[in-house]
Each structure stands twice: as C-alpha cells, then as structure tokens.
Amino acid sequence: MGLILAIETSCDETAASVVESGTNVLSSVVSSQIDIHARYGGVVPEVASRAHVEMLTPVIAQAMVEAGIEPDELTAVAATVGPGLIGSLLIGVSAAKSLALVWDKPFVPVNHLEGHLYAASLEEPDMPMPVVTLLVSGGHTMLVLQEGHGQYRLLGETLDDAAGEAFDKVARYLGLGYPGGPIIDRMAADGDPMAISFPRAMMNDGYDFSFSGLKTSVVNHVRKNPDAADVDVAASFQEAVVDVLVTKARRAVHEYGAEALCIGGGVAANSGLRERVLDVCVEDGLRALIPSRSMCTDNAAMIAAAGWWRWQSDGGASLDHGADSSLRLQTI
Amino acid sequence: MLILGIETAGTQVGVAIAGQEGVLASAHSGRDRRHAESLTPMIEFVASQARIELKDVSAVAVDIGPGLFTGLRVGLASAMAIAHALGVQMIGVSSLDLLAFSSRHSSRRIVTCMDARRNEVFTADYRAVPGGVQRITEPMVASPAELRGELVALKDDVLLVGDGALRYADEFGSIEHVELAGPDVAHPSARSLVDIAHHKAVREEFVPANELEPMYLRLPDAEINWKTRNDG
Ligand SMILES: [Zn+2]
Numbered sequence: 197m198g199l200i201l202a203i204e205t206s207c208d209e210t211a212a213s214v215v216e217s218g219t220n221v222l223s224s225v226v227s228s229q230i231d232i233h234a235r236y237g238g239v240v241p242e243v244a245s246r247a248h249v250e251m252l253t254p255v256i257a258q259a260m261v262e263a264g265i266e267p268d269e270l271t272a273v274a275a276t277v278g279p280g281l282i283g284s285l286l287i288g289v290s291a292a293k294s295l296a297l298v299w300d301k302p303f304v305p306v307n308h309l310e311g312h313l314y315a316a317s318l319e320e321p322d323m324p325m326p327v328v329t330l331l332v333s334g335g336h337t338m339l340v341l342q343e344g345h346g347q348y349r350l351l352g353e354t355l356d357d358a359a360g361e362a363f364d365k366v367a368r369y370l371g372l373g374y375p376g377g378p379i380i381d382r383m384a385a386d387g388d389p390m391a392i393s394f395p396r397a398m399m400n401d402g403y404d405f406s407f408s409g410l411k412t413s414v415v416n417h418v419r420k421n422p423d424a425a426d427v428d429v430a431a432s433f434q435e436a437v438v439d440v441l442v443t444k445a446r447r448a449v450h451e452y453g454a455e456a457l458c459i460g461g462g463v464a465a466n467s468g469l470r471e472r473v474l475d476v477c478v479e480d481g482l483r484a485l486i487p488s489r490s491m492c493t494d495n496a497a498m499i500a501a502a503g504w505w506r507w508q509s510d511g512g513a514s515l516d517h518g519a520d521s522s523l524r525l526q527t528i
Numbered sequence: 529m530l531i532l533g534i535e536t537a538g539t540q541v542g543v544a545i546a547g548q549e550g551v552l553a554s555a556h557s558g559r560d561r562r563h564a565e566s567l568t569p570m571i572e573f574v575a576s577q578a579r580i581e582l583k584d585v586s587a588v589a590v591d592i593g594p595g596l597f598t599g600l601r602v603g604l605a606s607a608m609a610i611a612h613a614l615g616v617q618m619i620g621v622s623s624l625d626l627l628a629f630s631s632r633h634s635s636r637r638i639v640t641c642m643d644a645r646r647n648e649v650f651t652a653d654y655r656a657v658p659g660g661v662q663r664i665t666e667p668m669v670a671s672p673a674e675l676r677g678e679l680v681a682l683k684d685d686v687l688l689v690g691d692g693a694l695r696y697a698d699e700f701g702s703i704e705h706v707e708l709a710g711p712d713v714a715h716p717s718a719r720s721l722v723d724i725a726h727h728k729a730v731r732e733e734f735v736p737a738n739e740l741e742p743m744y745l746r747l748p749d750a751e752i753n754w755k756t757r758n759d760g
C-alpha cells in the first residue's frame with residue numbers, strides 16, 4: 197500500500213491528487229484555466245504560469261483535505277517534469293520538491309505522457325498487458341504498445357499537427373471558438389459524418405499520423421462550398437480523424453497480439469472516438485479501456501498512478517531535478 | 529522566531545535563515561544557474577548549516593519581484609508550498625526593497641535599477657531612514673533612456689543600485705550627481721530578505737500563502753496585444 201500526492205502543471209490545468217496504490221483515487225482536484233485562455237484562442241504560456249502560481253497551493257491543500265490524509269502518511273510526492281510548457285512545469289516541480297523536502301518524503305519525477313497511459317488503470321486496476329494505447333491530445337498523437345509497467349514501444353506518432361491541434365485549427369477557421377475539441381464534438385452530433393469525404397492520410401500505411409492535409413482540405417472545402425452546413429463539416433471532419441486513429445490502433449492491436457485497446461489524452465474525451473473504439477472492441481472481442489472524460493483530460497490522478505509505478509521501479513529522485521519541456525517517452 | 533528567506537527574482541538564487549540573533553546561515557548561487565534545480569538543495573543545505581530543522585521555521589519570507597518571471601515563480605511556488613506544508617504565514621518583500629536595503633547607510637537618494645531584459649529596467653526611489661529604507665516612488669518599468677531623463681532632472685545626489693545600473697553604465701555613469709553602486713550590492717540578497725522580514729514579523733506584517741501577490745509590473749504580451757486590439 198502506498199499513498200502518492202501528485203502535482204500536474206504542464207499546460208493549462210493546475211491539478212493535485214492523492215492516489216492509493218496507483219489505482220484508488222482518494223482525491224483529484226483540477227483547476228482549469230480554459231476560460232482565461234479562451235479570449236486568446238489558445239494557451240498563452242505567461243498567462244498560464246501566472247495562474248498556476250495563484251492556484252497551486254489551494255489546489256494542493258484541497259487535494260489533501262479531500263483525501264482525508266495527513267502528510268506523514270504519504271509514501272512520496274510526485275510531479276510532472278515534462279513534456280509541457282517549461283515555465284508551468286517548473287512551478288509544479290518546485291512546489292513538489294519543496295513539499296518532499298519539508299515532509300521528508302521521496303520526490304518522484306513523472307513523464308506526463310506516461311500519466312496519460314496510466315489514466316485507464318485508475319478505473320480498470322487489472323489492466324491487461326500487452327495493451328495498445330492511442331494517446332491523443334492537443335500536444336500529442338501517438339500509438340504506444342505497453343508490454344509491462346514502464347515498458348513502452350512507440351509504434352507511431354504524428355508527423356505534423358497533433359489530433360487536438362487539428363480540432364482547434366478547424367474550429368478557429370470555422371469561427372466556432374476555443375477550445376475546438378468539445379465544440380466540434382457537440383456540433384458533429386447534429387451533422388452527417390458522411391456528408392463530405394475528407395481524405396484519410398496514410399490510413400493503411402504504417403503507424404504514423406498526419407493531420408495537416410486534412411485541415412487544409414476542410415479549409416478548401418469550405419471556401420469552395422460557402423453554403424456547406426457547419427454541422428456537416430464538423431461531423432465529416434471528426435469522422436475522418438476518428439477513422440484514421442481507430443483504423444491504425446486496431447491494426448496495431450492485432451499485429452502485436454494485445455488483448456486490449458486503450459485511449460487517453462484530451463481527444464479521448466471525444467464522443468465519436470469513444471463510440472468507435474467501443475464498437476471495434478466489441479466486434480474484435482477486445483477489452484476496451486476507455487477512461488472517464490475527466491481522466492482523459494489533464495489531471496494529477498494519472499500522474500499519481502504513473503508515479504506509483506515509477507517509485508516502485510526507480511525510487512525517489514534527487515532534489516536538484518529540473519523540468520524538460522520536450523521530454524520523450526522512455527521506450528525499450 | 530526562525531525565518532526562512534527565498535530569493536530567486538534576479539539572476540542569482542539565494543536562501544537565508546535568520547533567528548532572533550540575526551542570520552544563522554545563507555547561500556547565494558553564482559549567476560545564471562538554473563533556479564529550479566538549485567533552490568531545493570540549497571534550502572536543505574542552508575538549514576543544515578544553520579543547524580535547524582525546517583519544521584521549526586515559523587515564517588517563510590520570499591522576494592515577490594519584480595524580476596525575471598520564470599525564476600521569480602520558482603521561488604514563489606517553493607515558498608508557498610513550504611509555508612503551506614509547515615502551516616506558517618508568509619512575508620513578501622519586493623526585490624527593489626532588497627536592493628535599496630543593502631545601500632541603507634548611504635546619505636544619497638537611493639534609486640534601484642534592476643535589469644528587466646528587453647532593454648528595460650525595474651526601478652523605484654528610496655531614502656534611508658533609521659533602521660532601513662523607505663520607498664518614495666512607485667515601482668515601475670522604464671527604458672534606460674527614460675530613467676536617465678528622470679535622473680538628470682533630479683536635484684538630489686543619487687546612488688544608483690542594481691544590475692541594471694551596471695548593464696547600462698554608459699547611460700547613467702556620465703550624470704554628474706549620480707554614483708553607481710558596485711557589483712557586490714547589485715543583486716537582491718537573501719540575507720537582506722530575512723533581515724527585512726524580521727522587522728516585518730515584529731510588526732506582524734504577515735500574509736497567508738494564498739494571498740501573496742507577485743509584483744510583475746509587466747502584463748503578459750498576449751494581454752497587452754489583446755487590450756490594444758479591443759481598446760483600438
Ligand atoms: Zn496531457
């Protein structure tokens with residue numbers, strides 16, 4: 197048994213959480229800055245950092261109170277050390293190291309991507325291995341084969357835009373607002389996904405992704421067909437993204453003999469993607485690991501889960517640990 | 529009363545611990561070390577040098593800026609986390625107050641001038657008073673040329689303190705009634721921080737960790753652009 201307090205400040209959510217033994221969430225507090233960044237149409241690093249400093253201590257305090265534990269019961273203090281916005285990461289890392297020092301607990305550095313890979317295990321404690329995870333967010337699009345705890349193979353990733361970035365850019369072009377993902381998701385529900393046949397780049401070709409061409413096609417289509425219904429454009433665009441993501445993930449599951457298909461990251465909150473993954477898993481007799489929406493978007497519970505396994509394999513890190521904005525997933 | 533002081537607003541990282549009898553231990557890193565890497569080990573080191581346990585600290589003092597944003601926030605986040613973990617109050621002190629304080633024995637008007645990068649400086653004017661300094665103008669950000677204009681217009685003899693004064697020595701050195709303070713007092717010091725904090729603690733000028741206000745003096749660029757667009 198172990199209790200991990202984790203802190204997550206890599207982008208625009210200030211989050212803290214206490215998780216028991218990597219699976220039992222005692223508290224998960226997330227203070228979102230979406231409203232603050234909406235008027236700029238995207239996350240502004242300096243604005244994000246200012247908000248993190250303001251929110252972090254209250255968020256940590258709330259996470260400890262909701263968990264109902266005392267600091268001396270903690271096993272370790274974990275924090276996201278990358279990838280992400282460097283100024284934001286350093287705030288969480290500095291606070292976590294300070295808490296570790298004062299409470300005399302080990303400090304555990306956690307890779308944010310590893311956090312997303314572990315989000316599903318918070319609700320499915322007996323995560324089967326090997327598992328193929330489709331990690332899709334505003335910053336990342338990757339297909340990862342996990343063979344054991346901490347053992348990853350990066351099967352493919354995006355060559356240009358991340359999936360979430362494509363949603364944001366298309367939403368901005370259509371004048372729908374920010375953030376694009378949830379808005380397009382809502383509109384797509386009222387549109388016809390077969391209305392427009394947008395291209396599926398590299399669909400049957402390896403495990404890498406490319407979304408910049410799709411974004412251009414959407415722009416061109418709307419230019420040529422100014423009367424096209426926004427809901428149809430949204431639904432057809434979303435359909436193209438989901439189609440590519442799930443086709444590749446499904447192929448990977450079979451090629452590598454995985455028993456389960458898992459999704460994570462902010463785009464994993466998308467209804468179209470969730471439904472399609474579920475359908476494919478039912479058809480193919482696979483376990484579908486679909487975290488609840490609040491565990492798909494950035495949160496600290498997933499960092500605590502990944503931190504628990506990290507702590508067991510690597511122990512604590514030195515207090516001179518820093519942050520790395522372009523940290524990669526450690527692969528075998 | 530034990531006070532832990534954390535200073536990361538400038539190019540250095542500084543930590544000091546003071547008790548009733550004054551500074552027990554302090555450390556200052558060389559310039560341009562990575563603040564986040566150095567700070568926590570330095571706190572641990574200074575506590576061991578002072579032969580105290582961090583749990584016995586009764587207040588956490590921190591430089592609230594102005595300064596270089598990323599370093600400043602590393603100090604703020606650490607200090608707030610420590611104050612929260614210990615359940616103690618905080619004392620915020622401006623970096624410009626710290627710069628002026630280290631020249632408090634001067635009989636001249638003390639003008640602080642901290643390098644703000646982008647060809648700007650953070651500045652405020654002070655005069656020495658018994659036991660310290662008193663700020664007599666609002667802290668602001670200015671170009672070296674603008675500050676030079678202000679200084680030329682002043683009637684008083686001036687001591688110009690800070691790394692901005694040294695960086696733009698060409699701009700300020702030629703003004704007859706202005707003397708440039710040396711590099712030994714050009715950076716906010718953690719020793720000054722705990723010294724000032726001690727006086728503030730006596731006057732009970734504490735703030736809870738969640739009410740500490742950083743002094744940025746500059747809006748984020750995005751906010752400036754957004755305002756210009758929407759006002760224009
Ligand atoms: Zn993320």
